[in-house]
Structure formats: structure tokens, C-alpha cells
Amino acid sequence: MSTQTLRGSFEELAARIGGWPEIPKDAYTDPREELIYRYSVGTGKFVAQDGKNYIEITTKLYKLNGDLDGHYEGVDEPVVDLRELLKRPSPPRPPFDEPSGPVDHVPVLSYSKGIWTFADGSSIYAIGPANLHTVQYVDGAHNLWVTANQLIVGGSGRYHGCQGTKIVAGSSWVPKGVPLDATNPFSVKTIEGFRVIRKEHIGTMPSA
Amino acid sequence: MHDSRTLSEIIRNIGDKIGTAQDLPRIAHSNWREEVIVTYCVGQGKFSSGDQFAPPLAFINLQMDMYDLHGKWLGFQLGVHESQSTVPDLLAVWPPSAPWTAPPVPHPEVKEWTKGIWTFEDGSEIHAVGPAQSHLVPFNDGSFLFMVTTGQTITNGTGRYAGCHGTKQATGTAFVPAGLIQSGKFPAPGITFTARTLEVFRILKKKDLGQETLNPTPAKAP
Numbered sequence: 001m002s003t004q005t006l007r008g009s010f011e012e013l014a015a016r017i018g019g020w021p022e023i024p025k026d027a028y029t030d031p032r033e034e035l036i037y038r039y040s041v042g043t044g045k046f047v048a049q050d051g052k053n054y055i056e057i058t059t060k061l062y063k064l065n066g067d068l069d070g071h072y073e074g075v076d077e078p079v080v081d082l083r084e085l086l087k088r089p090s091p092p093r094p095p096f097d098e099p100s101g102p103v104d105h106v107p108v109l110s111y112s113k114g115i116w117t118f119a120d121g122s123s124i125y126a127i128g129p130a131n132l133h134t135v136q137y138v139d140g141a142h143n144l145w146v147t148a149n150q151l152i153v154g155g156s157g158r159y160h161g162c163q164g165t166k167i168v169a170g171s172s173w174v175p176k177g178v179p180l181d182a183t184n185p186f187s188v189k190t191i192e193g194f195r196v197i198r199k200e201h202i203g204t205m206p207s208a
Numbered sequence: 209m210h211d212s213r214t215l216s217e218i219i220r221n222i223g224d225k226i227g228t229a230q231d232l233p234r235i236a237h238s239n240w241r242e243e244v245i246v247t248y249c250v251g252q253g254k255f256s257s258g259d260q261f262a263p264p265l266a267f268i269n270l271q272m273d274m275y276d277l278h279g280k281w282l283g284f285q286l287g288v289h290e291s292q293s294t295v296p297d298l299l300a301v302w303p304p305s306a307p308w309t310a311p312p313v314p315h316p317e318v319k320e321w322t323k324g325i326w327t328f329e330d331g332s333e334i335h336a337v338g339p340a341q342s343h344l345v346p347f348n349d350g351s352f353l354f355m356v357t358t359g360q361t362i363t364n365g366t367g368r369y370a371g372c373h374g375t376k377q378a379t380g381t382a383f384v385p386a387g388l389i390q391s392g393k394f395p396a397p398g399i400t401f402t403a404r405t406l407e408v409f410r411i412l413k414k415k416d417l418g419q420e421t422l423n424p425t426p427a428k429a430p
Contacts, residue, residue, distance in 0.1 A: 024279050027248035029381040029404050030353060037246060037277075037406065039236035054311050064246075064277075066233050077313040086424060088373065091363040092323030092337050096286040099256035099269035103290035103321045106337050106361070111315050115308035127302055127314050129339050133361050135373045136418035143238055145410055147359035147375035149341050151316075153304050163301060163345045165357035167377035169408040171238035189238055191246065193406040195355060195379050203348035205299055206390045 074114025122157025287324025
């Protein structure tokens, strides 16, 4: 029996005693990085400013076991007509098992930024591209997805001076008959994944 | 009496008597039709070589096992990452952009892209592509953490995911020992490393999709 299997069993046992587990240690590359999964529930709304359309997002942030753990506010700027969101990229072409192209240069359909504030008041700021995709349900409703890859550019409290990366998996259900760009608030559900290095672990940049 | 069970099996039996661990709360789904999969992956990355390694152009192949958050094996992924970022690009921290709750929104240049296939235990596949961004963080002992984040769109699938739509995201890291960045030996052609990622899928299956998505009207000729 491998040590990894035994550790996995203990982690599973801990999960059943205490609810949803923290992220398994196998997912960590180094003990100095902090891995966080949260989900959020709230609303978004389209706003127009200076001739551009934006989506402003306001949600509450939860641990995966359902405990409230702060809030998330963000802004998304679509840079294409919303009708374009019904399309999607072409399937990728092989190879997939060797480090070589082709890799299609998928265009960016929107850009995002946000602030994630945790229950103790500490926050993380991040910026990055956020692609969008819309589908129609069989009952005529729509779903709007946001898929964002972001760089952490700072934070406050325990995350002051941190660096890292994060992802956003956003999803909105739009009832049948409601335009995708309606200015009324709409439902927003997100899953947020963070990989964070706190300031105390960060060294100096190498010289040129 | 001899007990042939492994220690791991005994621990799992204790867990079974306590109860089942929680799944992702349903409220985190867009609605009841949406399937959400929250995972982590562990595997190997390999840099390109030969004419596929011409800095800043480089490719990385990822071959990884995929697990749910309880450590249950879900399948595997094969993917390729193309980067045209220089090392200074990777070390840069973009300037903050307050206010965080109102425009404007920065438009960082994209120099990296990804493609991949995620194969689940029953053989069903999800194919996805999307832009990416890498980042190098210096630790205070001279080593580095190589970080990548990608936001992907699902392009197609097979098996139970044939005709599906959705998105997926990943953020992964790899450890870079002290001295490699400083001496120009990372990235380098053909080198391999252990990679670990967090990955999320949001999926709608074909049976739940309407005609506007399944049979989109072709654009009219001008």
C-alpha cells in the first residue's frame, strides 16, 4: 500500500467527519503556495459607460461546504457583439501527446477584473481575459458562461503583496424571453480557484 | 482472527459508517441541467525541442491524471500549451486597476494558448481550447514557482459528452529549482517537470440544448 493511498484515505475520513475537504495535498506543488476553491452566488447587470457595455458582478463568496466566506465584486467588458457568443471555437487539432503545435490562437471575447474579499477582510485583486459562451436551452432559456484566466496583482490583509493565478468559472441562467443584454440584474454563479503565494515567501527578482 | 484488510480499507470502512462527504452544493450550479465538475490533476509536463523550441516560442505537453476533491481518480488529460511570452513577461506583475467594482477594465496582451482532451473513466471525452497566461514567482530561497492559468471553451465531446457545450478552466504550477532561471536553463528544450492543476468544468449535454445552439442559422449573404 502506498503512502499516497493511505494519506488519501485519511483525507477522505477527515472529509466525512468535517464536511467538504480542503484541497488534497497532492494538488500542491509547494507548501508555500495556498490553494483555495470557493463558489459565489449573486447577480450581474449590464451597464453602459462611455459607449461601452460592461457587466458588473456582485456576489457572496462561500467555502465549498456552504459556509459564508466573504464577497466578490468584479467587472467584465465584452469586446464583441453578444450575438457572437452563440458561436464557439473549432475543435483542437492533434497532436495532444507531444509538445508541438498547432494550437489555435483563440481570440479574447472579454476582459475582467475583480476583488475577492474573505471573511477576515483580507482581499485578493486579479485581472485577465475572460471568454464568453452562450447556449440556448431546449426550453428556450439561455445560459451565459464566463471562463476567465487571471493573474493576481495584489491584495490586502494577509494577502498584502501576494502574487499568483486564479480562474473563474461563471454561469448565468437567463429566462426565456429575456434579452441577453437586459439591464435588469440576472443570476450569477461562479466557482473561483486561487493559487496564491503570500508576500513573506516571495523573494527578489533575478537581475537582468 | 487474521484480518486481511489493508489499513486504507479499514479507514474507508470507518468513513462509510460516519456518512458521505458533501458534494458541491447545488446552488453553485446555474440550474439543474448544468453539470459541474471540480477537480485537481497531477502529472508530467514536457517542453518542446528542435524547431518547436525557438524562444520566446515554446510548447509544453501535459499528460496528467485527474481526481475529484476526495482523491477519486476521474480520468486523464492530454494537452498542449503554446507560449510566446519572454521570461521578463513571466516575471511581470501587472499593475493593479482600482476601482475594482467599476470600469475601466485592463486589456492585457495574450501571448499564450492551450488545447486539450480530458478523458473520463468511461471513455467519454471533452475537448477544449482557450487563451492562457503564465507567471513566475520568485521564492525567497532562489527557487521559483512556474504558474499557468487558462480559461477554455469546450469545443466538442464524445460518449456521454457528444454534442455538449460548456467551459473549463485550469490553473497549475510547477517547481523550478534555484539557479535555473538565473542561469537561463528554464525554460529549456525537452526538460520535464511535475505539474499540478486545479480544473473546473461547466457542461450542458446535447439533450438539454435548443435548436438555436444545435442548428444555428447560417449568416445571410449580404
